[in-house]
Amino acid sequence: MTKTLLALLLTSFSLFGQSDENTCEIASKINVMLQQEHFQPKVVDDSLSVYVFDNFMDALDFNRNIFTKKEYLRLRKHRLKLDDYILKNNCSFMNEFFSIYKTALIRKKKVLEKIQNDTFNYTTNDSIRFSKKNFPFDLVKNDLERVWKKRLKYNILEDISKVSSNLDSLTQNFNALEKTIKAKIFDSTLCQVNSVLESDNQIEKDLKNTFLNLFCTYFDPHTNYFSLEAKSSFMSGLSTSTLSLGLIFRLNESEEISIVEIEPGGPAEKTNKFDKDDVVLKVSNKNGTEYAVSCSTIDKIGEMLFSDSNAVIELTIQKKSGSIINVAVQKQLMKATSNAVYSFIAEHETKVGYINIPSFYSNFDQDAIQGCADDVAKEIIKLQKENVKGLVLDLQNNGGGSIEEAIKLAGIFIENGPLSILVNNQNDHIILEVCSEEKTYKGPIVLLLNGNSASASELFAFAIQDYNRGILIGSTSLGKATMQSIIALDEKNQKDYVKVTVEKFYKSNGESHQAKGIIPDVILPVLFDSITARESSFKTAFKNERIAAKIAINPFPRTNFQEVIKRSNLRVNLNPILNEIILANENINEIYNTSKKPTRLIFEDVFEDVHEIDALWGTVKKIVETKSDFKISNTVEDTERLKNDTYLQDINAYKIKNIQTSPYLKEAIAIINDYNNLNK
Numbered sequence: 001m002t003k004t005l006l007a008l009l010l011t012s013f014s015l016f017g018q019s020d021e022n023t024c025e026i027a028s029k030i031n032v033m034l035q036q037e038h039f040q041p042k043v044v045d046d047s048l049s050v051y052v053f054d055n056f057m058d059a060l061d062f063n064r065n066i067f068t069k070k071e072y073l074r075l076r077k078h079r080l081k082l083d084d085y086i087l088k089n090n091c092s093f094m095n096e097f098f099s100i101y102k103t104a105l106i107r108k109k110k111v112l113e114k115i116q117n118d119t120f121n122y123t124t125n126d127s128i129r130f131s132k133k134n135f136p137f138d139l140v141k142n143d144l145e146r147v148w149k150k151r152l153k154y155n156i157l158e159d160i161s162k163v164s165s166n167l168d169s170l171t172q173n174f175n176a177l178e179k180t181i182k183a184k185i186f187d188s189t190l191c192q193v194n195s196v197l198e199s200d201n202q203i204e205k206d207l208k209n210t211f212l213n214l215f216c217t218y219f220d221p222h223t224n225y226f227s228l229e230a231k232s233s234f235m236s237g238l239s240t241s242t243l244s245l246g247l248i249f250r251l252n253e254s255e256e257i258s259i260v261e262i263e264p265g266g267p268a269e270k271t272n273k274f275d276k277d278d279v280v281l282k283v284s285n286k287n288g289t290e291y292a293v294s295c296s297t298i299d300k301i302g303e304m305l306f307s308d309s310n311a312v313i314e315l316t317i318q319k320k321s322g323s324i325i326n327v328a329v330q331k332q333l334m335k336a337t338s339n340a341v342y343s344f345i346a347e348h349e350t351k352v353g354y355i356n357i358p359s360f361y362s363n364f365d366q367d368a369i370q371g372c373a374d375d376v377a378k379e380i381i382k383l384q385k386e387n388v389k390g391l392v393l394d395l396q397n398n399g400g401g402s403i404e405e406a407i408k409l410a411g412i413f414i415e416n417g418p419l420s421i422l423v424n425n426q427n428d429h430i431i432l433e434v435c436s437e438e439k440t441y442k443g444p445i446v447l448l449l450n451g452n453s454a455s456a457s458e459l460f461a462f463a464i465q466d467y468n469r470g471i472l473i474g475s476t477s478l479g480k481a482t483m484q485s486i487i488a489l490d491e492k493n494q495k496d497y498v499k500v501t502v503e504k505f506y507k508s509n510g511e512s513h514q515a516k517g518i519i520p521d522v523i524l525p526v527l528f529d530s531i532t533a534r535e536s537s538f539k540t541a542f543k544n545e546r547i548a549a550k551i552a553i554n555p556f557p558r559t560n561f562q563e564v565i566k567r568s569n570l571r572v573n574l575n576p577i578l579n580e581i582i583l584a585n586e587n588i589n590e591i592y593n594t595s596k597k598p599t600r601l602i603f604e605d606v607f608e609d610v611h612e613i614d615a616l617w618g619t620v621k622k623i624v625e626t627k628s629d630f631k632i633s634n635t636v637e638d639t640e641r642l643k644n645d646t647y648l649q650d651i652n653a654y655k656i657k658n659i660q661t662s663p664y665l666k667e668a669i670a671i672i673n674d675y676n677n678l679n680k
Helices: 022-037 047-060 069-076 082-087 092-117 143-162 167-172 174-198 201-218 226-236 267-271 299-304 370-382 405-413 456-465 560-573 576-593 603-611 613-624 636-642 645-659 663-678
Strands: 224-227 241-244 246-250 255-263 279-285 290-292 313-316 324-330 332-335 342-347 353-357 390-396 416-424 429-436 445-449 469-475 484-488 496-506 631-632
Touching: 022 082, 022 092, 022 201, 022 226, 022 484, 047 069, 047 082, 047 092, 047 201, 047 299, 069 092, 092 143, 092 174, 092 201, 143 174, 143 603, 167 174, 167 603, 174 201, 201 224, 241 313, 267 299, 267 324, 267 645, 342 370, 342 645, 342 663, 353 370, 353 645, 353 663, 370 390, 370 405, 405 429, 405 456, 416 456, 445 456, 445 663, 456 469, 469 560, 469 663, 560 576, 560 663, 576 613, 576 663, 636 645
Parallel strands: 353 390, 390 445, 445 469
Antiparallel strands: 224 496, 241 332, 246 255, 255 279, 279 290, 279 313, 313 324, 342 353, 342 631, 416 429, 416 496, 484 496
């Protein structure tokens, strides 16, 4: 089969598949391809059936308020048969899922319409339970009204509580707020049901896409099914510039479209109206077309937000406070700065170069020689002109990218030698090595990692660690030691694709960081670190293992490393901000790991439930906004480049503001200072 892209170390991305083919025909093609191409193909048996069925039911009814117990049991008869259906190319069972699911949605709609005008009593002893584990499918048809009333009562009380932290004020205005918020919640909930029921073939498409993707993720978490549209969307994301609002969106746990990033210098940021975690309620264009998020498909919303034909977009957003505002934004042509390497001079007792590497991007234009490694080399040249005494390479939140770029980047610091052993499903061992002809950087290096540093980032990090080329600080990385390739299911009719895991990579000594992560030389506390989802949290992730093969490397001398690490650990133990992070994490972990008690459906109890972590969030906010006492500045070359470009000036100021609050960079500077002093 033709591999449509270079093998990439990729993070997961959104999957939207569309095909006129029978679900089982596609599943059968996926199975044939995975049996041939996957690194460790699995037998299609009862284990697959159970995994797909259970996750399929969770996807359709996660909150256990759609299907009745009787309906669940009707569908459960398929739990051990999905593998047989696929192997026999018979997916008629999907018709039963579709029929029951549609019936359940229609019933939900009728229940909502029936109770919509009921007066809710907020003085009863009703309560609502919470659990990290899924509740059983034990819903009885006669209980539907009671169940939905309880859920909606909690949602109403929760939304009222979020309006303000002043209980007395909310209590005084409770009736007016309840009327407004209740109407909004019912409208939103009914719209969601109607948008699915009224869209042509939407239920069939959703069920098919979910089923096929679950079939793929049974093999491993990074093997996914997606369509031509999803592949095209992924490729368009590699563009160097595009008309953009300057906002990055995602679907949150409540299935709302929320804002996760505001691009510095972009049109949205210039309005000064947006904040992270704002929820988008509605989008509209100058032609009068508008889509309420609660009533429209993601495809329609996406077309409105990202199409070049809609140059001006008005977004209706809800702030954390509960307030709702409308903001008109004129799209502008934006450079792809979010993934681009950038650098600064950082100074505290010594002057070092700081280089942020957001991803291991690569230029897929065959005529151009530019990518992450080339960009880092250019930044190093600029920094060396400033006489820096070392480099800090920041790979925090770098989810990976091109393995070729990771190897090229390692070549800048290691020059020559093997880096890793790559193993495919034929047990072929391929040695990944660098052979750099360019002048390498020979000064001291500190590498920053966290739990979101993954894939290509980890390959680069363990190469630096194996060769004693630098000191790693931060928290343990994600633990993804696999490589994926995007493959078309049918070369002649390229409509359906699978991103499939084709290889694993190992350290020079045969060890693997898969599911274990790269452990830094100096462990630093990171907010929310223990609840960050790492590779080991995925049910179908590969286990950690080692291979017998080893390759000889010639590491650099580890001169004074132990003393430098010892001094760093002493500083870390005395650092007030890092100790505040440790205390905050203890509180976060206690809240996260403690089972939540049932909440009575009265306003005071829900208000207390919503605001019990206000003090903790205040502490977290203080920590992330505390400036460190080091100096950040631009190189002479960048200062000149910024002079007449207000767009770049805005981006530059935004980056400096974020870097200035990093206690990790301050420690990295201190490590380089210790290293240089000890090696004089």
